[in-house]
Amino acid sequence: MLARPRRNRRSAGIRGLIRETTLDPAHLVLPLFVHAADMDQPILSMPGCARRSIARTVEVAREALSLGVPAVALFPALDEASKDVRASASTDADGLLARTIRALKSALPELVVITDVAMDPYSSDGHDGLVRDGLIVNDETLPILAAMAVAQARAGADIVAPSDMMDGRVAAIRMALDAAGFTEVGICSYCVKYASAFYGPFRQALDSAPRSGDKKTYQMDPANTREAEREVRLDESEGADWLMVKPGLPYLDVIARVRSLTALPIAAYHVSGEYAMLRAAAAQGWLDYERCLLESLLSLRRAGADLIFTYGAVDAARLLRNAKKGG
Ligand code: PBG
Numbered sequence: 001m002l003a004r005p006r007r008n009r010r011s012a013g014i015r016g017l018i019r020e021t022t023l024d025p026a027h028l029v030l031p032l033f034v035h036a037a038d039m040d041q042p043i044l045s046m047p048g049c050a051r052r053s054i055a056r057t058v059e060v061a062r063e064a065l066s067l068g069v070p071a072v073a074l075f076p077a078l079d080e081a082s083k084d085v086r087a088s089a090s091t092d093a094d095g096l097l098a099r100t101i102r103a104l105k106s107a108l109p110e111l112v113v114i115t116d117v118a119m120d121p122y123s124s125d126g127h128d129g130l131v132r133d134g135l136i137v138n139d140e141t142l143p144i145l146a147a148m149a150v151a152q153a154r155a156g157a158d159i160v161a162p163s164d165m166m167d168g169r170v171a172a173i174r175m176a177l178d179a180a181g182f183t184e185v186g187i188c189s190y191c192v193k194y195a196s197a198f199y200g201p202f203r204q205a206l207d208s209a210p211r212s213g214d215k216k217t218y219q220m221d222p223a224n225t226r227e228a229e230r231e232v233r234l235d236e237s238e239g240a241d242w243l244m245v246k247p248g249l250p251y252l253d254v255i256a257r258v259r260s261l262t263a264l265p266i267a268a269y270h271v272s273g274e275y276a277m278l279r280a281a282a283a284q285g286w287l288d289y290e291r292c293l294l295e296s297l298l299s300l301r302r303a304g305a306d307l308i309f310t311y312g313a314v315d316a317a318r319l320l321r322n323a324k325k326g327g
Contacts, residue, residue, distance in 0.1 A: 021302040023294065025068030025317035029114060029267070029309040032057050033205050034100045035077040045201035046272055047279045049311050051077045054100045058107045060314070067317035071112035073161065073309055074100055076121055077206050085131065087122035087144060091151040098155035105156040114188060115152040117145050117173065118164035126203075126210040128164035129218060136218055141166050146176035153182040159241070163190040165218040170238035188267055189240035192228040192254055195219035198247045198273030205272070228254055232261050240264065245305070247271040249296055252303040259304025268305035270296060275311040290319055 008018055035041065035051040042050045052060065061072050076097040082089045089095050097115065104113055118128040119141065125131040129141035141164070149160040160177070162169050170189050177185050195216045203209040220227055228245075235243055243262060245255045246269035255268055274296065282289035293312045300308050310316065 021298060023298045023301055023316075023320065025313070025320055026070060027301065027307050028069045028297075028313040028316060029071040029073050029112075029307060030061070030064045030069050030313035031073040031075060031309055031311060032060060033075050033077055034096060036079070036096055043201065043205045045204055045276050046311060047283070048315070049205070049275075051205065054096075054103050057100055058103050061104055061108055061111055064314050064317065065108055065111055067314060067321060069313045069317050070110075071114055071307075072104070073114040073116065074104075075116055075202075075206060076100070078121060080124075080207070083122055083124040085124055087119040087148070090119065090122040090144070090148040093151065093154065098151065101152065101155040101157055112158050113156065114159045114161050115157040117149045117152070117160050117162040117169075119144060119148075120164075120208045120210075121206050123208075124211070126208050127213075128215065129166050134213065136166075138166050138168070138218075142169055142172040145169050146172045149173040149185075149187075150176050150180045150182065153177055153180065153185040157185065159186040159188050161188040161190060161244070163193065163246075165190065165193050165215075165220075167234075168238070170235050170240050174239040186241040187239065188242040188244060189235045189238075190246055190269075191231050191235045191240065191243040192245045192251075192258060193219050194222050194247065194251065196222065196247050196250075196271070196273075198250065198271050200273055201276045202272035222250075225254055225257055228258055229261055232258055236262060236264060242267050242307075244269060244309075247274060248300050248305075248308070249274055252299065255300065255303040255305055265306040266304055267307045267309060268300040268303070270300060270308055270310040270312070272311065278312075290315065294319055 033051045034057045038053050040050040040052050120128050129136040152160050242265045244267040248268045248270040278289055278292050281287035297308055
């Protein structure tokens with residue numbers, strides 16, 4: 001036998017020398033749910049995650065930062081009374097999200113604060129766009145999203161992340177940010193976002209499930225990948241700084257395809273349902289949460305993601321640090 005692949009696997013040192021993919025806390029973004037109450041409200045389908053007060057959110061972000069996780073992605077959980085059809089609360093300069101951004105940036109100036117741009121957390125319809133006669137109207141949604149992004153930038157967001165999948169929103173947001181003087185605020189476009197059932201736990205966390213219908217007229221069909229190429233071309237031409245593929249693990253082929261199409265950084269979202277599956281199996285004693293988490297994140301990197309949004313960011317950072325220490 002001339003060729004023996006196992007020679008390259010003989011020792012930890014040899015394996016380390018030839019390892020093709022790395023995973024580091026510097027690649028991770030921690031999504032956080034914030035609410036107006038003082039008490040943490042655990043999210044039952046996402047053990048380890050909770051809706052937290054602004055003060056608690058700052059604490060958790062500080063811990064993440066100290067472990068090398070540079071960024072958080074913020075999702076506000078509003079009470080039903082604050083929601084309306086036009087998502088008016090989303091531009092409130094003294095609203096929950098704006099206050100959270102300011103608190104984070106003043107306590108932790110180096111933290112990268114990423115904010116979600118979409119109507120659903122603020123909308124009484126639970127859709128990402130404006131609803132009229134049961135339809136999601138694209139073009140009238142754009143100014144709402146643009147105003148939301150400017151309000152987030154004004155509060156101090158470093159990167160705004162439109163997750164709504166309306167056509168033309170990256171350009172609308174870019175132009176509005178520039179016109180308001182926020183030329184340095186970046187856009188992480190949820191570019192290739194599928195109409196996925198894996199978002200279930202997230203919608204419970206925010207009470208943001210659509211009140212009627214589904215999101216299939218704007219989010220992508222899980223059957224498609226050529227369509228991803230169109231979305232990539234459009235978002236690149238509209239000025240996106242990062243492109244996201246979402247969900248993560250079930251769509252590794254899509255990440256790999258997008259990798260071959262763009263020189264822009266690619267973000268993968270290891271979404272709520274993926275996290276819930278790991279936690280649920282681990283609670284049964286069926287899977288090792290820690291090892292499966294790291295393997296999942298490494299696989300997203302191997303497929304071509306530069307950075308990863310994951311609810312397990314702090315757990316992963318701690319594990320990676322301990323592994324480095326030889327622990
Ligand atoms: C909403 C939004 C969703 C997620 C991020 N932003 C849900 C949806 O589109 O319904 C999902 C994140 C997750 O499941 O972890 N604009």
